[in-house]
Amino acid sequence: MSSETDRSTGSTRVLGDTWRSVDDGLRSVGNRINPVFQPLADGYNRLFGAYFGEMNGLQFLLIFGSLLGLLTAPFWGTFSLIQTMTIACIWAVFAMSWDIQSGYTGYISFGHSVLSGVAAYATAMLVYNVDPEMSMAITIPLSILAALAVGMLIALPTLRLSGPYFSLITFVAVLIFYRMIRPFSEYTGGETGIQTVSVFTYDPLVRYYYMLIPMLVVAVALTFVARSNIGLVLMAIRENESAVNAAGLDATKFKLWSFVLSSIPMGIGGVLLVHYYGSVDPTTFVVVDNSIEMIAMAVLGGMSSILGPLGGAFLFVMLEDFLLEGLPASARWTILWTIILLVLVFARDGLFRKLWHALERYGRRGETR
Known part of the structure; x- marks a missing residue:
């Protein structure tokens, strides 16, 4: 018994020593790289830090390196990769839109796919009818x-509810919209949908930028809002809604604003998606599965951070449609959702939030331990 305990203690000590060595190595690398980019980060901080948050050299490298990669992807990526990144841009809009409402307020919506579905169907029905x-x-x-109108229609009667009651109403909203498509098939196309919507372009390079630029605009706008006083109030609602009301702020009004802020980019994403496919149908645009995937993307990247869900959307879509593409559908989904569950268990703040904090830690100048 004693020998087993000694072996266990020894293994724990070896793992601890190994991690400390790795940690010290990462700090050493960070202390070399961070000063190179810190002047650029300082310039950014002076101009935009108050609006979008300050960052050190490593964080600056991550954000602007990723931006440069996105902007130049058609010049170094394969056709398959660009196709995947194009659809990832649209899902990133959905994930960020869900996050500003649910991630920041803590009111979890299972019905956001109805907002994108409404926008897509509105486009198709205007053309078709x-x-x-x-x-x-x-x-x-x-x-x-x-x-936006449907978002307000859902928000006004439900935002005085909380917990599972709010989530249940948003879930039911998707089911109602889905069931309404068939009775009005003369206008909606029924189960087969509407196939007459024009696409933006068939040129894959141009189409990629058609999706990328709106995504970047949405990311900047929502990050700005999230870093403002509105974002602070939304987070306060998540932590203690009673305290917000006690402070003289109308929490319901701010929750309504969160739905406005969410519905508009959801509409943008729905429009992008319908013009990407050139058609609309209930299975692709409305089902609850879409809302669940939005939540998974936000969880994967890190809720209540805007850029976390953006990164989570790209990782989710890249795994599903590119890295695991050759596997059978059942195996692909098993691996993908196992990763989501592991993130929920071991990195509840999200992978990109963890990375952001690590870059903050390893970019501190003058530290070796």
């Missing part, structure tokens, strides 16, 4: 407004 030649300059704003 009104005018096949209707300009995108008309259909796109009207579709986003439709998503």
Whole structure:
């Protein structure tokens, strides 16, 4: 018994020593790289730090290195990779939109796919039922407004609820919208959907930028809001809604604002998706599975951080459609959702939030331990 205990203690000590060596090595590398990019980070911090958050040299390298990679992807990526990254841009919009409402307030929505579905169907129905030649300059704003209107229709009666009651109502909203498609098949196309929507372009390079640029705009806008006083109030609602009300702030009003902030980019994402596929159908655009995937992306990257869900969306889509593409569907889904479960157990703050904090720690100047 004593020998087994000694072996266990010895193994723990070896693992501890190994981790300390790795940690010291990472700090040493960070202390070399961070000063190289710190002047650029300092310039960014002076200009934009108050609006989007300050960062050290390593964090600056991650953000702007990733941005450079996204902007130049068509020049170094394969056709298959660019196709995957194009669809990842759209899902990143969905994940960030879900995060500003649910991740920040703690009111978990299972019905966000209805917002993107409404925008997609609005575009398709305007073309199908009104005018096949209707300009995108008309259909796109009207579709986003439709998503906002439905978002308010869901939010107004439900935001006074909390916990599972709110989540249940959002879940039911998806089911209602899905079931309404068949009775109104004359206008919605029923189960087969509407196949007459024009695509932005068939050029894969141009199409990629059509999806990337709106995603980046949404990311900047939502990050700005999240770092503002509105974002602070939304997080306070998540932590203690009663305290927010006691401070003289109307928590319900701010929750309503979170739905507005979420519905508009969800509408943008729905429009991008329908013009990507050139068609719309209930199975692709409305089902609850889409909402679950949005949540998984936010969890994977790190909720209540905006950029975390963006990274989580890219990782999720890259795993599903690129890295695991050759596997049977059952094996692909098993591996993918096992990864999500492992993140929930071992990295509840999300992988990208963990990475961000690690870069902050290893970028501290003058530290070796």
